[in-house]
Amino acid sequence: MRLSQYFLPILREDPKEAEIVSHKLMLRAGMIRQSSAGIYSWLPLGFRVLKKIEQIVREEQNRSGAIEMLMPTIQPADIWRESGRYEDYGKEMLRITDRHERDMLYGPTNEEQITEIFRDSVKSYRDLPRNLYHIQWKFRDEIRPRFGIMRGREFLMKDAYSFDLSPEEARVSYNKMFVAYLRTFERLGLKSIPMAADTGPIGGDLSHEFIVLADTGESQVYCDRDLIEGSAPAEDVDFESDLTPIIEKWTSKYAATDEKHDPERFEKEVAADKQVSARGIEVGHIFYFGTKYTDAMNCRVQGPDGKLVTIECGSYGIGVSRLVGAIIEASHDENGIVWPDPVAPFDVALINLKANDEATDAACDDLYGKLREAGFDVLYDDTDERAGGKFAAMDLIGLPWQVIVGPRGLKQGEVEIKRRSTGERETLTPEAALNRIVGRTT
C-alpha cells in the first residue's frame, strides 16, 4: 500500500479523553475513532490488526476441532425469556422494539441462540460432542465504558459453545479450549496466565480467566513466576489425546486475581523469589456450566439406551477487539506501538527519504515490488514529507521492519533496515536487506 493513497490520519498530540497508553496510541496512530461512549469506528490500520487477531483466533479454534458459524447480532427476546435471563440480565442488555412491537435485543452473548439451534437440530447422542463458535459483535450497555476499546460497549468477541453427553466429556471439551487459548495468546505475542475464576451469573462450577500481564492492566494478579516462563503447547499438540497433563501443569501452580487471592496460601505455596504481583488484563474466559441452559430450554438427545439426556455445556470467550488494546499495553515504547510480527497491520515500512528523486524512487519501487512478491504486506511511504516526520510516524504505528532508502545511502549502493522492536539497524545492499527480512520473518 502506498501511503500517498492510504487513509492514515495520525495525530501528533494525545487526545485528552484518552487515559491509558493503548487508547492514546490507537487514536494517535489512526486506528480508531470514537463514535459515542464505548462505541468505535475501526479505521483501516486498526481494522487490519483486528482482522489479523481474528484470523489467529479462528485458526486455533479450528485446530482444536471447534466449528465456525455466524449468529446474528439482534436476537428475539423470547429465547431469553425461556432461559430466564431476560429479566436477570438487567440494564446491561440493550433492548429494542421493532416496528411490529416485537421485543428484540442486541446480543450480549449467545448461549440462548446456540442452544435453540442445537435443540432443534440435534436429537441423537451420535451427534455429540460438538463445539460451535462464531466471531461476532456484541453489545453490553456497560454502566461506565472506559479505556477506549478495552472496555467498550460494542466489542468483537469469539464465543464458542460445547455440547457433550456427560460431565466427564464436557471436561474434555473444556480442556481443548483451555489448550487452544494458551496457544492463541502465545501466537499473538502475549504472555497469558490461566487463573481460577468465579463463574458469576453464567453459572457452573469450572471456570478460568486468561490474564495477560501488562503494567496498565485493570486487575491486580498474583502468581508463580514459573507460569510466566512456561510456554504453550506446540502446534502439533494432539487435541484428541488426553490433555489433562497439560491442564495440570498450568493449574497446579498458584495464580489468582485480586478477588480470589489468598495471601496466606500465596506465601505458603510460592517461594519468595517466585512470587509475582502484577497487573493484568482479562482477554479470555472459559466456563463449564453443565445444564443451566439446556435444562431451561429443554435441549436433550437420546442416549444409546433410548433415554433422553440433557446436554452438558460450556462456553468460551475471547475478547478479540480488547486484544488489540491488550497487545499494545504489553508492547509499546516511548515512540509508539511495537507490534508483534503476527498481528502487525503491515510487515514492512518502506521509507522513501526523497520522493520524486529518480534514483530513490526507482530503488523503492524495486524493493516494494520484491517485498510484495515475497508475500509481505508493505506500507510504502512515497509522500514528500520530511524524513523526521516519516520516521516518527512509522515508529508510532510500529511496523516490525523499516526499510529506509535515501539518495545518500544509494550512492554507496546501500539502504538501511531497522527492527522496530529492538531499534537495531543495519546498512546493507538492497538485495541483502531483502534477504535479511525474508530470512528472519516467516
Added chain:
RNA sequence: CGGGGCAUGGCGCAGUCUGGUAGCGCACCUGCUUUGGGAGCAGGGGGUCGCAAGUUCGAAUCUUGCUGCCCCGACCA
C-alpha cells in the same frame, strides 16, 4: 447509579472572574528556500464558542434548564 471534572476550527489549548462581535501552537492549502530523526519565510482557508431559553443596546463570557464526553467507585470478553 453515587462522587468529581470538561465542552471554543481536525488535534492540543488561551480568552470566561471584570460582557464590546474570537485568538495561539500543530495539522491543512499556495509559493519560495530547504531536505537522512517532527525546517524557515511569506501568503491563505476553515469556528452557529455543545444545545435551548433568559438578562442586556450588545453574550464564548452573566442566569436557568438540558445534552454529550472524560475520570474515581461497584460489574463485565
